[in-house]
Amino acid sequence: MNRNPCINIALIGLGYWGKNLLRNIVQSKYSGKIYVCDTDALLVQDAFARYRLSGSYTDADQIFETPEIEAVVIATPTSSHYELARKALLAGKHVLIEKPATTSTAQIAELISIAEGRKLTLMVDHIYLYNPAVLKLREFITDHKSIGKMHYIDSTRINLGIYQSDVNVLWDLACHDIAIINYLVDERPVSVKAIGRVNPLHGMEDVAYLFLQYDSGLLAHINASWASPVKIRKMILGGEKQMVIYDDIEPTNKLIVYDYEQISENDEGKNQLTDYRLGNVVMPKFELREALTNVVDGFYEAIRSGLPPLADGNNAAEVIHILECAQQSLHLGGETIAIR
Ligand SMILES: NC(=O)c1ccc[n+]([C@@H]2O[C@H](COP(=O)([O-])OP(=O)(O)OC[C@H]3O[C@@H](n4cnc5c(N)ncnc54)[C@H](O)[C@@H]3O)[C@@H](O)[C@H]2O)c1
Structure with a gap:
């Protein structure tokens, strides 16, 4: 030491x-x-x-x-x-x-x-593992489990450039989302599917959509782009009891937590219809410090x-393994690749 x-x-x-x-x-x-x-x-x-x-x-x-x-x-x-x-x-x-x-x-x-x-x-x-908003978000999912069973994560990370010379947008931007999701949930995806468009001038994907599936039923979708007129860093997380919006562009209120209840009603005994009703909305307070x-x-x-x-290195290895599988799917035109 x-x-x-x-x-x-x-x-x-x-x-x-x-x-x-x-x-x-x-x-x-x-x-x-x-x-x-x-x-x-x-x-x-x-x-x-x-x-x-x-x-x-x-x-x-x-x-x-x-x-x-x-x-x-x-x-x-x-x-x-x-x-x-x-x-x-x-x-x-x-x-x-x-x-x-x-x-x-x-x-x-x-x-x-x-x-x-x-x-x-x-x-x-x-x-992002050192970003106070993500650390706070993990409390809702893993520590307090107030969000309940996770159903979906939808992440958008888009902006105009900066084009990296040696990797595509998946490796540059979706890399962040994969690291965040791996940190937030205590399970790893079992399969991945990715599609993208190659920018003919750059020769690599500058727009990509990635889908991750988990054994628990959790679905994650990541939209990564260097070809967007606006910068968006937004993740929407849906759980059994709460939904959360994490907007990293927001200067102070980066997290908004929505309580909600799922209401089921019978349509004359034929179909089971499901509706949602929002409850309290909370903007959790946490220390803002540069990540x-x-x-x-x-x-x-x-x-x-x-x-x-x-x-650490092991954490990075998990992210790289998912990126490699996603890259394989990209090359195969969006085929589902099992992650082992
Ligand atoms: N963590 C984040 O949020 C974040 C944000 C942006 C970039 N990055 C990462 O940072 C890295 C650099 O990205 P960037 O946008 O700053 O690129 P950049 O091209 O702006 O800078 C790279 C620098 O490295 C220098 N360089 C290249 N090879 C070298 C060598 N062998 N020895 C010494 N200097 C060398 C280049 O001259 C250049 O100045 C990438 O891996 C990128 O993914 C991370």
């Missing part, structure tokens, strides 16, 4: 998301010396001019060769995660990788094995305690 409260850390990748990570790393009281790396020298210069940093590089190998660096954050394009994370772990560094962690279950399995063998922390930035701040602090906490973080 590391007794020093501050950890020397290096961030690889200073693009769109790396800049957000760097801001949070700089702000964290647990950060020791901070190093940055990007193959783009201008981004490195810019970061160095903006913050007090201990070193900057344009070649990630220099980070792996610096013994003083204890932990590495990888925010480069997805296809480069595996190789960089593998080198970092083999060099004895704790690793936080951006989502999706890797492009295959074989790759994440290897990273888990190296990290376990060397007693290193391997964490993945499944940021990425929680991610960075969660990484430090896992390193210090030696305990697995909430979003």
